[in-house]
Structures are given as structure tokens and as C-alpha cells.
Amino acid sequence: MDLRVIGDNFGFLIVQGFIGLGAFAGGTLRLAIPAIFLGFILGTFIGLARLARSRWIHVPAAVYVEFFRGVPLVMVIFWFWFMIPTIVGKSLPEYSVALTAFVVFEAAYLAEIVRSGIQSVPHGQSEAAIATGLTRNQTMGLVILPQALRNMIPALVTQFIVLLKDTSLASIIGYVDLTKAAQIVNNREIRPFELYFFIALVYWASSYGMSQLARRCERRMNPTLP
Amino acid sequence: MTYRFTWNILWSGQTGGWLLQGLITTLEISAIAWLLALALGLLSGALRTAPVLLLRWIGAAYVEFFRNVPLLVWMFFWYFAVPPFLPQTLQDWLLEHSAEFWAGVVALGVYHGARFSEVIRSGIQAIPKTQLEAAQSTGLTILQAYRLIIIPIALRLIVPPATNETLNLLKNSSVALTIGVAELTFQTRQIETYTAKAFEALVAGTLIYLVLCLAIALLMSQIERRTAIPGMIARGAGES
Numbered sequence: 001m002d003l004r005v006i007g008d009n010f011g012f013l014i015v016q017g018f019i020g021l022g023a024f025a026g027g028t029l030r031l032a033i034p035a036i037f038l039g040f041i042l043g044t045f046i047g048l049a050r051l052a053r054s055r056w057i058h059v060p061a062a063v064y065v066e067f068f069r070g071v072p073l074v075m076v077i078f079w080f081w082f083m084i085p086t087i088v089g090k091s092l093p094e095y096s097v098a099l100t101a102f103v104v105f106e107a108a109y110l111a112e113i114v115r116s117g118i119q120s121v122p123h124g125q126s127e128a129a130i131a132t133g134l135t136r137n138q139t140m141g142l143v144i145l146p147q148a149l150r151n152m153i154p155a156l157v158t159q160f161i162v163l164l165k166d167t168s169l170a171s172i173i174g175y176v177d178l179t180k181a182a183q184i185v186n187n188r189e190i191r192p193f194e195l196y197f198f199i200a201l202v203y204w205a206s207s208y209g210m211s212q213l214a215r216r217c218e219r220r221m222n223p224t225l226p
Numbered sequence: 227m228t229y230r231f232t233w234n235i236l237w238s239g240q241t242g243g244w245l246l247q248g249l250i251t252t253l254e255i256s257a258i259a260w261l262l263a264l265a266l267g268l269l270s271g272a273l274r275t276a277p278v279l280l281l282r283w284i285g286a287a288y289v290e291f292f293r294n295v296p297l298l299v300w301m302f303f304w305y306f307a308v309p310p311f312l313p314q315t316l317q318d319w320l321l322e323h324s325a326e327f328w329a330g331v332v333a334l335g336v337y338h339g340a341r342f343s344e345v346i347r348s349g350i351q352a353i354p355k356t357q358l359e360a361a362q363s364t365g366l367t368i369l370q371a372y373r374l375i376i377i378p379i380a381l382r383l384i385v386p387p388a389t390n391e392t393l394n395l396l397k398n399s400s401v402a403l404t405i406g407v408a409e410l411t412f413q414t415r416q417i418e419t420y421t422a423k424a425f426e427a428l429v430a431g432t433l434i435y436l437v438l439c440l441a442i443a444l445l446m447s448q449i450e451r452r453t454a455i456p457g458m459i460a461r462g463a464g465e466s
Contacts, residue, residue: 070393070439071432072400074411079432082424161294168296172404179298192306200295200303207294 005191006198013195017181018202025095026176032164035102039163040156042103043110048140050115061111068108073169077101081173098170106163113159117152118144150221157214161207168203178202232423236430241417248413249434255330255409256399262335263395267342271380272372274347285343292340297401300337305329305405330402338395345387349380352458382453389446393439400435410434 020027049061080101129139171180273285361371403412414431
């Protein structure tokens, strides 16, 4: 055991690897935070599409969700890694590839959260909104979605934790996140135990911290929970 | 865009064999890891409902530590960091018997054990407390009560969420490619490297995963129909 390897490379691991500031276009948070926001926007559209009355809208949305939930994320990352250059005609930086893959993949899971959030709003709400003269779009935008969003918050935090852990897989296409940063340091220092245990602790602290936060906010919203 | 599709690389000669080998390795690593995960999940899930604070604490520590760290980090940890601390004879054995496969099994099994644990705990907690009291009042010890009454009922209650976890485990076995386990995704990439037929290889890999997931989901729904306890579980509940 030699903990100096952590101290000497602390800046590289945390500032470059975890946060994403430095010479490389990397960073766990720099990938995870935009991915959850963009994924949520796409997921909202897909979640709404799954609830649409027209079969031509809700069937493709369901296929999208079931497809991405049945395929490993690693596979999806490779899809984008190989397909984007073929379609765009030039290769894009790892960051763009990883972000696209995560947004598209997470949107399938987020769509299910959005859908169940919308379905958790009592039906009387939309009936009442329509009775006051709001159009269907106004009802959704002004009455249902704001309440649904509130119900979704704990599930969204949980999904963000999953996403934060999943971003480690971006390292397989060379994206310099926390895991890749530890690999880079390990290639030079050959201290696998110290390095991998250290990044495990960093991931653990952020995931566990956020899950406690989610639990607390869930309890505040619903005081009857144990 | 002039991309020429050559689908026959998927079943002809060497590359077709790679795909089949990849499928077999994926099934092997998933099956062994699944057994490990189920065993660890049962043990820690039961510990988390035990009437002794220390035991509950041990179960919770295991779950919270392992499931809050990415599987990829566990892969590297078990493959690179742990073997130097093992006894020499075991290290030698691992060198000769594909160390990466066993590291992958342990990483998958221990990580998903923590996730199974949550499923099993919720199953145990769904059983009315009176079952345990009744079992103890007939003279069973607490261990017997868990082994003969509580765990068998819990297992029948958790089939739908356990199906989800099983599918997650199967999909996550693809992460083992990072430590060099020649499973399905690994072979898909290898075909891409050798033949430059990325599209065909990825379509094949993706379809195999989808078919596997569908097959497992169907099998588990059959099991669920056989084992569901009438009145104790709303059919289809917990599925999502």
C-alpha cells in the first residue's frame, strides 16, 4: 500500500477526471450533467408520445423504449462510435460520441419515468382543466406536467445516479473520465489497488450522497413514507 | 455513402464461429455470475431483515458499498487489484484458467448480488410478520423459519423484479469485454476489426441481445405463472 500515488495524482484524478477541467476534453460530471438534461428533454417527448392516442405515435415510442432497454449500453456506445463517422463523414471527438450515446440511451429510461409521472397525476386534474376551457396542450403544459415533474424528482435523481455510474463506460472509447484517468495513472505507476479503490470511493461518495438526498426529498414530498 | 453490405460474414467461416463463441461465453459468464449474485443476494437480503442490529448493518454495508460504484470499476478492481493479494497457488491456477473470466464472474456476481439483495429484502418485507411469528411459535428456530418458510415465500413473490435484475445482469456482462473476456460484444468488435463490417457485426450482436432478453423474459413469465401465490401478488405488478 502506498497512498502517495493518490496524493501525487489527486489533481489529475479529481479535477481532470471527475470534474473535467484540464487539458483533455473529459470529465465524469461534464458528461453526466448535460446528458441527464438533454436525455430528459428527449425522454419527455418520448414519454408523451407513448401516451398519445394515435397508434402511429405511441407504437414507435414504445419500440424505441423497449429496444434501448433490451440492449447493453456498451453496445449502444459502439453503435455511435462506428456509425457517426459513417453517417457524418468525419469522426467526431469522443465527447460528442459519448454524449450522443448517453442521451439516446438514457432517454429510453427517462421516458418511462416521465410516463409514470404523468400517469401518477389523478385523471380528475385533466378533466377539471379541460372543463375550465384549457386546450389539451395547455392542460398538459400548465396543469399535468408541472405536477408530474414534482412526482418524478426522486426517480430522476435515482436515474442520475445510474447515469453517473454508467459514464464510466465512456472510457472504453477513450473518453477521459474518472475511470480512464485512473487507468492512465495506473499505466505509469502500476498501483492498481490504491487507484481503483480510490475511484471506487469517489463514485461511492457521490452516488450514496445523492441517493440520501433523493430519499430526503422524497420524504419531504410524501411525509407518510417510513 | 457507398457502404456494401455483406451479411454472410455473420454465418460464414471464422467470423460466424466467433459470434457463436461470444454468445456461449456471454451465457456462461452470466449464468455463473447469476448463481453467485443470487446466493449473495439471498444471504444479504435475509441479513437485512434479521432481528439483530449488527447483522442488518452488515447486510446494508455490503449493499450500499457495492451497488454505488460502477461495475466497470469493479471489473478493474477484481482483475487488476485483487489477484496480487491472493495466495500463490490460486494465482497460478488463475493464470492457467482464464483469470479475466473469473474476475468478470466475481465482479458481476458481487455487484448484482447487492442489487438482488434489495429485491429479496423487499420480498421478505412483503410477507406478513405473522408468518415468522407463527413459524417460531411452532418451535422452529429463526434460521429454520427463514430457510423453510420465509425465503421460499419471498422467492415466489419476487419473480417479476428478479426478472428485471436478471436481464440487467445479462446486459451488464458486456462490460467484461474491458478486461478481455471474449463475450458477445467483444466478438462483435473483433469481427468489426478484422472485416471492417461494423454495421453487420453490430446488428448481429444487438439482435442476439434482444432475442436473449426476450427469451429470458418469456421463460421467467412462465415461472411466475407457476409460482405466483394467489392473492399475495398482483400479476404484472413490479414489472416495468
